[in-house]
Amino acid sequence: MKNWFTKIKTYYNWGSRFLNNSYHSSTKARIEEEINKKPFRTELINYLLNSFGEKQTVYLEIGVRNPEDNFNHINANEKYSVDPGIEFKENPVDFKITSDDFFNQLKLGKILNPAIRFDVIFIDGLHIAEQAERDINNSLQFINEDGFIILHDCNPPTEYHAREEYCYDLSPAQKYWNGTTWKAFVNFRKRKDYFSCCVDSDWGLGIISKKIKFGISNKIENNFYEYSIFNLNRKECLNLISFEEFNNLIINKLM
Numbered sequence: 001m002k003n004w005f006t007k008i009k010t011y012y013n014w015g016s017r018f019l020n021n022s023y024h025s026s027t028k029a030r031i032e033e034e035i036n037k038k039p040f041r042t043e044l045i046n047y048l049l050n051s052f053g054e055k056q057t058v059y060l061e062i063g064v065r066n067p068e069d070n071f072n073h074i075n076a077n078e079k080y081s082v083d084p085g086i087e088f089k090e091n092p093v094d095f096k097i098t099s100d101d102f103f104n105q106l107k108l109g110k111i112l113n114p115a116i117r118f119d120v121i122f123i124d125g126l127h128i129a130e131q132a133e134r135d136i137n138n139s140l141q142f143i144n145e146d147g148f149i150i151l152h153d154c155n156p157p158t159e160y161h162a163r164e165e166y167c168y169d170l171s172p173a174q175k176y177w178n179g180t181t182w183k184a185f186v187n188f189r190k191r192k193d194y195f196s197c198c199v200d201s202d203w204g205l206g207i208i209s210k211k212i213k214f215g216i217s218n219k220i221e222n223n224f225y226e227y228s229i230f231n232l233n234r235k236e237c238l239n240l241i242s243f244e245e246f247n248n249l250i251i252n253k254l255m
């Protein structure tokens with residue numbers, strides 16, 4: 001009896017610590033704010049594909065999970081999907097391999113045609129900086145001169161969303177996870193030979209282009225990738241802009 005009472009008391013104490021914890025409640029509010037932002041990734045990808053007008057567009061998605069969530073709703077003339085099937089067992093994709101294997105086989109001419117060039121590549125595979133950086137660099141070799149690379153999850157609202165460990169869902173971010181993709185994007189943004197920005201929606205949609213002048217490169221010093229420095233300088237690190245601002249930049253390109 002005493003044992004049960006102690007157990008219940010422990011559960012109660014821990015439960016109320018979680019429920020009344022200010023880090024948990026403020027993070028919950030940030031999650032609500034983020035999931036209500038628009039447009040979602042699918043709309044933004046289709047918007048960019050549409051900007052090519054009559055051209056026959058070619059689309060590549062790295063990391064697909066359930067294609068009903070995004071891939072099946074993308075309007076391109078030719079589409080390819082890559083996923084090793086970690087999160088969705090059915091895994092109905094074109095290439096059931098990792099992005100590294102995909103690009104290696106593509107370079108060797110073992111799949112598709114190594115001369116293929118994509119108009120839009122959506123990178124949404126393993127959300128760890130080192131992998132995201134490799135995905136960006138490989139994608140740069142296969143993107144058309146006027147194409148767009150889109151990187152999901154570049155704008156984690158809190159350090160809990162930016163944790164390395166995906167499976168731990170008792171943090172204030174709960175099951176929401178952006179991983180460390182932001183580091184790869186912020187680092188890439190130092191380059192002066194590409195333009196980049198991040199549309200402030202759907203956890204941060206990082207966009208890379210060779211042609212469209214999205215703004216200046218990232219000059220913030222953050223050698224150790226501290227989340228607090230990123231957070232203080234978020235706008236400049238990411239070139240964080242609203243969809244309306246982004247739309248104006250794209251419209252100017254079309255005129």
Ligand SMILES: C[S@@+](CC[C@H](N)C(=O)[O-])C[C@H]1O[C@@H](n2cnc3c(N)ncnc32)[C@H](O)[C@@H]1O
Pocket residue numbers: 041061062063064065066069070071082083084085086087088097098099100124125126131
């Ligand atoms: C966040 S989900 C993708 C969501 C999807 N793009 C969407 O918009 O709904 C991440 C996916 O990346 C896949 N993945 C994990 N490691 C990968 C890798 N090395 N290469 C490619 N995909 C990977 C997982 O299997 C998972 O299905």
